[in-house]
Amino acid sequence: MKTALIQQPFNIDKETTRAKTVEMVSKAAQLGAELVVLQELHQGPYFCQYESTDLFGLAEGYEEDIVFWSEIAKKDSVVLVTSLFEKRAPGLYHNTAVVFEKDGSVAGKYRKMHIPDDPGFYEKFYFAPGDLGFEPIDTSVGRLGVLVCWDQWYPEAARLMALRGAEVLIYPTAIGWFDADSEDEKRRQRDAWITVQRGHAVANGLPLIAVNRVGFEKDKSGVLDGIRFWGSSFVCGPQGEIIAQASEEKEEILFCDIDLARSEEVRRWWPFLRDRRIDAYEGLLKRFID
């Protein structure tokens, strides 16, 4: 599965940023990519750094966005994983990954299920928790387990996609550092982010794609300085082995040829799904067991 990950900074406004994305998707397609994955909320800034009712306006374009990216997928004949701000009804919004087929049709969508809320990442204000569950999306290149950002810290999400037959796990993401953090703390955070996802690949015997944004985005509220997104988009194989990784600071297209057949081989050696103790997992349905 010839794959391209588009890692880029937000640039001035939606039109300029989108134009750059379109150019990169087109280049990726020309160089043979069949699957192209974009980063989280790739059309605009990471607007969740502060809470403002005005910013819901960014979701007004959702229907037009669907048409727009559908045309790009069709023009370049690629399966395209986008990440959009969905307006579903007045006052009801989601953080939604929409996957387009090579002919421009919508293959499926996934509404982010786990919603974070930390200083600088006020997503619970903007996004209602997803209600489509953890359902893989069938496409001409494979059955895609599309999840979004905060989901990547949850083994449950990856496992449910695997149990529903996903052939690859895919995470559009927006994560970065605060410049005020120590270098040690920054390393620990980035390593933890890579490690937990590689762990999902291992536990499920699946390849995994994570696409993160890059560059600095100022906190316009002035409360914090802003977030420096750490890039580092990567692809790992079903043993968690890194097979491609982008830089921490640069805009780039990361190409990777993913061998979906390898999962069968790895799962024969490490048949983890066989031995799950489903008779003893009921506690997983509780918040805490006390």
Place this chain on the structure above:
Amino acid sequence: MKTALIQQPFNIDKETTRAKTVEMVSKAAQLGAELVVLQELHQGPYFCQYESTDLFGLAEGYEEDIVFWSEIAKKDSVVLVTSLFEKRAPGLYHNTAVVFEKDGSVAGKYRKMHIPDDPGFYEKFYFAPGDLGFEPIDTSVGRLGVLVCWDQWYPEAARLMALRGAEVLIYPTAIGWFDADSEDEKRRQRDAWITVQRGHAVANGLPLIAVNRVGFEKDKSGVLDGIRFWGSSFVCGPQGEIIAQASEEKEEILFCDIDLARSEEVRRWWPFLRDRRIDAYEGLLKRFID
């Protein structure tokens, strides 16, 4: 929590191996360890390389083993995590971690829940699946989430221990390479083993201790050459950061001072437990969802 991991090869017979373990536990205690963790089935060879009814005889000493290790824990005044071959009833055996308190009393036990069965690791023949669930064990040094080897590939096991209030995850282990594997494959396997466990630490905001055996053990059945256990025992913190790691080939006591209070700090930054979608996890109780 001053901790010592005892990584050692099987040496000639039970008595010789045990004498060495006792010496190392004593040394660890003298140097300040309050918690000492032994590797999987540390009293003997890793006997599951082939299936033989005679080998159930190794479990006949279980009651005596309990007395033996109780006395060691008491003598050295340490909390001691052992891994024993339990005879529970005629024809019924478990792979059981028994934890002793500093006064020699049994703090609790854990019967291995996930049982592997691969060429060279015929554990389903020897061990009935555990029936004590994923329950942490309270001790004077903390609430210990003791799991065993194959469990380490299952995020469900780590999560359940965390949900039941474990303060640290602990894995006595016996894992190694076949010499015939390529160097690349060996690296991938060892890295996957480390990565998936570090992932559990990250996902649950808990420190983690893994103690693996070391050295080569011949397959006496002659079917395979044998297993070269890769050591590499390690401790990581609640962001998955490695804080101590042993060699791949040497017998050693690995010391590590674990700060249990750090989990509270890390979980405030990364409050993963808060956002779990327990309304959408029911599929985890199924073998596969088709």
